[in-house]
Amino acid sequence: MTALSKFKVLDLTRARAGPTCVKQFADFGADVIKIEMSEGMGDASQFSGARHGPDMQNLHRNKKSLTLDLKQKEGLEIFYQLVKTADIVVENFRPDVKVRLGIDYETLKGLNQRIILVSISGFGQDGPYVKRPMFDQISQGMSGIMSVTGDAKGGPMRAGVAITDITAGYIAACGAMTALLEREVSGEGQWVQSSLIQAGIAMMDFQAARYLMAGEIPKQVGNDHPTSMPTSCYQSSDGYINVAATGEPMWVALCKAMGISELITDERFKSEAMRVAHRDELNQILIPILKSQPKAYWVELLNQAGVPTGPIYDMSEVFSDPQVISQNAAVEVVHPKVGKIRIVNQAVKLSRTPAKITHSAPELGEHSEEILRELCYSENQIQDFKTKKII
Numbered sequence: 001m002t003a004l005s006k007f008k009v010l011d012l013t014r015a016r017a018g019p020t021c022v023k024q025f026a027d028f029g030a031d032v033i034k035i036e037m038s039e040g041m042g043d044a045s046q047f048s049g050a051r052h053g054p055d056m057q058n059l060h061r062n063k064k065s066l067t068l069d070l071k072q073k074e075g076l077e078i079f080y081q082l083v084k085t086a087d088i089v090v091e092n093f094r095p096d097v098k099v100r101l102g103i104d105y106e107t108l109k110g111l112n113q114r115i116i117l118v119s120i121s122g123f124g125q126d127g128p129y130v131k132r133p134m135f136d137q138i139s140q141g142m143s144g145i146m147s148v149t150g151d152a153k154g155g156p157m158r159a160g161v162a163i164t165d166i167t168a169g170y171i172a173a174c175g176a177m178t179a180l181l182e183r184e185v186s187g188e189g190q191w192v193q194s195s196l197i198q199a200g201i202a203m204m205d206f207q208a209a210r211y212l213m214a215g216e217i218p219k220q221v222g223n224d225h226p227t228s229m230p231t232s233c234y235q236s237s238d239g240y241i242n243v244a245a246t247g248e249p250m251w252v253a254l255c256k257a258m259g260i261s262e263l264i265t266d267e268r269f270k271s272e273a274m275r276v277a278h279r280d281e282l283n284q285i286l287i288p289i290l291k292s293q294p295k296a297y298w299v300e301l302l303n304q305a306g307v308p309t310g311p312i313y314d315m316s317e318v319f320s321d322p323q324v325i326s327q328n329a330a331v332e333v334v335h336p337k338v339g340k341i342r343i344v345n346q347a348v349k350l351s352r353t354p355a356k357i358t359h360s361a362p363e364l365g366e367h368s369e370e371i372l373r374e375l376c377y378s379e380n381q382i383q384d385f386k387t388k389k390i391i
Contacts, residue, residue, distance in 0.1 A: 002029020003353035007087040007180070010035060010079075011063065012103070016136070016162055017120045017196065018092035019059035020169025021176070025088070026062035027346040027355035033082065033371060034063040034362065035070075038389060051364065052335065058343045060361035061333065066372075067365035067391050070101050075390045079103070081375050083111045087189075088176055092120040095130050105191040116179045116189040120172050124195045134196055136162040143200025144218075148207055151222040168199035221279075229275040230254065230282055233312065236295040240312040243290075243302060247272065250307050257305035258289055335360040365391065 004025055011022045011034045026032040050056070069075040083089065089108060091098055098104045098119070105117045119125060122134020140146050140158050150157025175192040183189055201208055207226070210216040218226055223233035228246040245254040251272075255264050263269050263285070268278040275282055290298060295311050302309035313321065319330055331345040338360075346355035368391045372382050385391045 001353065002356065003350060004028040004030040007031070008082075008085060009033070009088045009090065010082055010086050012089065012091040012093070013120070014092065016055075016059065016165040017168040017172070017194075017199075018090055020166050021118060021120060021172040021194075022063070022090050023059060023061070024170070024173040024346075024348075025176075026060075027357065028350075028353070029356065030087075032063040033367070034060060034065045035068050035079065036065060036364065037069060038067045038365065038391070051361070052338050054343075057333075057335070057338075057341060057361045061343060061357055062359060063362055064367035064371065065362035065365055066368050068368075069390050070103070072388070072390050074385065074388070076102060078372070078375070078377075078385075078390070080111055082371075083108055083115060086112065086115060087180070088116045088118060090118040090120070090172070090176070094133075095119070095121055095125045109189065112189070114183060114187065114189045116176055116183070116192060118172050118176050118192045118194075120168055121193070121195050123197050125193055136165040136196065139164040139196035139200045143197055144204050144207065145200055148204075148218045148220055148226070150220050152220040154220075157220075163203060164196040164200040167203055168194045168196045171199055171202065224279055224283075227276060228272060229279045230286055232283065234287060234290040236290055236293060236298055238294040241290070241295045241298055242308075242310050242312060243298070244308040251275070253305045254302065254307045257301055257307065258286075260285070260289070331357045333357055333360045336363075 007025065007030045009022060009025045009030050009032045011018070011032055013019050013022055022032060022034075068078060070079055089103070091103065093101075105119075108115045108117055121130075122139065123129040123132060137158050140163065141156065143164065145163065146156040146158055149159055172192060172194040175194060179190050179192050207218045210218055210227075223242075225231035225244070225246070228244075230251075231244040231246055233240055233242050243254070245251050248271075251269075252264055255261050263282075267274075269275045269282060299309050299311060311317070318324055328345055329347075330342045332340055332342050335341050341360065343357070345357065348355065369382055372385070372391070377385075382391070
């Protein structure tokens with residue numbers, strides 16, 4: 001028994017935010033049907049360049065694939081038949097598309113009062129920008145992320161991952177799970193919404209709170225922490241490390257471990273606020289000391305002193321780290337055409353009903369006939385759907 005085996009999810013998503021949401025359900029055993037056009041529109045291959053590429057395999061594992069033309073009446077009717085027994089529909093079209101296709105919440109609710117529609121968009125479902133196209137980097141800029149990332153001398157800097165796409169997907173999954181829990185009480189589904197712009201603002205967290213409550217506009221400070229020093233990236237003799245000496249106890253521990261106890265009573269550094277105000281002077285003292293020893297030396301010494309310290313890895317080093325290996329952060333699956341591949345494992349651990357990556361991303365339309373037979377369509381009808389290019 002898997003955690004979500006009783007639920008059926010219809011996946012209409014493309015790109016990254018939507019598939020990230022649906023992946024949470026697929027990994028925990030929900031019956032996920034990925035609905036896509038025969039020519040491949042609607043899958044992650046538009047970014048990865050190949051259906052068998054890393055993006056597709058990472059985002060769409062554990063799913064079934066049904067090709068279906070929703071613009072044809074018979075195709076839409078097949079979709080409606082699926083909705084009648086489904087629990088969740090997830091889409092990330094532009095807001096007006098679902099209405100034109102006839103898959104908006106009010107329509108789906110008329111078919112199944114318990115249905116939960118999850119809509120992920122760039123700017124939300126209404127407002128002056130509702131018709132604008134969106135991309136992760138645009139939302140990083142508009143949510144303020146790029147204004148606080150990077151060094152002030154270098155101009156705005158995007159995060160190195162599609163952070164608003166991914167966060168919007170996770171927020172949507174959390175919203176859908178919440179709606180499922182509420183449905184146990186009310187017996188009714190509801191419309192769950194998330195957007196890249198709000199996901200970005202949510203990720204700004206304490207930086208956004210600084211402005212909303214105190215009127216402070218956060219600036220770029222490079223690898224330094226904006227409100228806590230010394231928390232930054234430093235060069236050792238053989239690479240880079242992160243040191244996070246936040247608060248007075250860690251500051252004192254850092255000074256003692258590094259042999260600079262005289263800084264504890266230095267007027268410039270006597271409080272967190274003073275260390276932030278004099279960050280440049282503090283870094284000028286720390287940089288040559290930290291550069292005098294290899295990163296392994298500082299990681300061991302400072303962690304022993306209770307100061308969080310860690311190396312800065314590239315991806316090959318990440319998946320070679322013994323702690324990462326112990327947590328099974330990568331998982332192996334067998335693809336029928338590609339063979340054995342490794343993909344990113346589910347990050348949430350449950351003690352009794354853990355996530356399971358049971359199979360790779362499906363081939364286009366791999367399960368179309370199987371799904372239609374389950375809906376009691378005859379072999380002649382299925383062949384007719386193929387002839388008409390409905391599936």
